[in-house]
Amino acid sequence: MAEILPGVHQVEGVDPSPDFSTHVYLLKDKGASWTLVDTGLPGTHPATLAYLAKIKVEPTAVKKILLTHLHRDHTGSLRALAEKTRARTFAHWVEAAYIANDPKYDGPGTPPAEPFTVDETLKDGDSVDAAGGLVAYHTPGHTPGHVAYYQVERKLLFSGDLFFGEGAGVALTPPDFTQHSPTAQISARRMSQLSVESLLTYHGGPVLQRGGQAIRALVERLR
Numbered sequence: 001m002a003e004i005l006p007g008v009h010q011v012e013g014v015d016p017s018p019d020f021s022t023h024v025y026l027l028k029d030k031g032a033s034w035t036l037v038d039t040g041l042p043g044t045h046p047a048t049l050a051y052l053a054k055i056k057v058e059p060t061a062v063k064k065i066l067l068t069h070l071h072r073d074h075t076g077s078l079r080a081l082a083e084k085t086r087a088r089t090f091a092h093w094v095e096a097a098y099i100a101n102d103p104k105y106d107g108p109g110t111p112p113a114e115p116f117t118v119d120e121t122l123k124d125g126d127s128v129d130a131a132g133g134l135v136a137y138h139t140p141g142h143t144p145g146h147v148a149y150y151q152v153e154r155k156l157l158f159s160g161d162l163f164f165g166e167g168a169g170v171a172l173t174p175p176d177f178t179q180h181s182p183t184a185q186i187s188a189r190r191m192s193q194l195s196v197e198s199l200l201t202y203h204g205g206p207v208l209q210r211g212g213q214a215i216r217a218l219v220e221r222l223r
């Protein structure tokens, strides 16, 4: 079982290869419901459903799916999981347009596999009633409408592709996959001001302890 922190699961079996980890997070809400953060590559939904079955959670107990950004490795199984769970889906308002393929995303990284219209659009600072309360932070750079989700009480930061796990610390996601690295650097600087214990990266990592220190070390290196 991959419950990496109390109520925070890293879904098993969604990695495309041993060298390329993709961390789909499943969060226990207060009460009986659950929340997914990102959805994995196309075709990985059976692994997520198998994981839910393994921990004895009905798919329909997943009430929300939160997206960090448009890239295919995050949105690939969105439609399949939204259908199986009937969860409400959330993304930043800029990203929501790209996920709907209206207009088509022409930046680096792989665009969504198919258009999808999310149920709710977020803006910077919005609260989401999930996992005991999350705040959506607009953290552009990797993509225009990238968001990170912060759990204030427990100091958890689900950072999508703003950061890349690298050894015991983090780096910015490489420029080849990023729309505008200087903007990502500014977003990293902003996140370095939060009090973060666990930094839940999507690729590599996560950094479960002293995540804020890892962010600050990166910000210092980038100066």
Ligand SMILES: [Zn+2]
Binding pocket: 069, 071, 109, 142, 161, 177
């Ligand atoms: Zn990405």
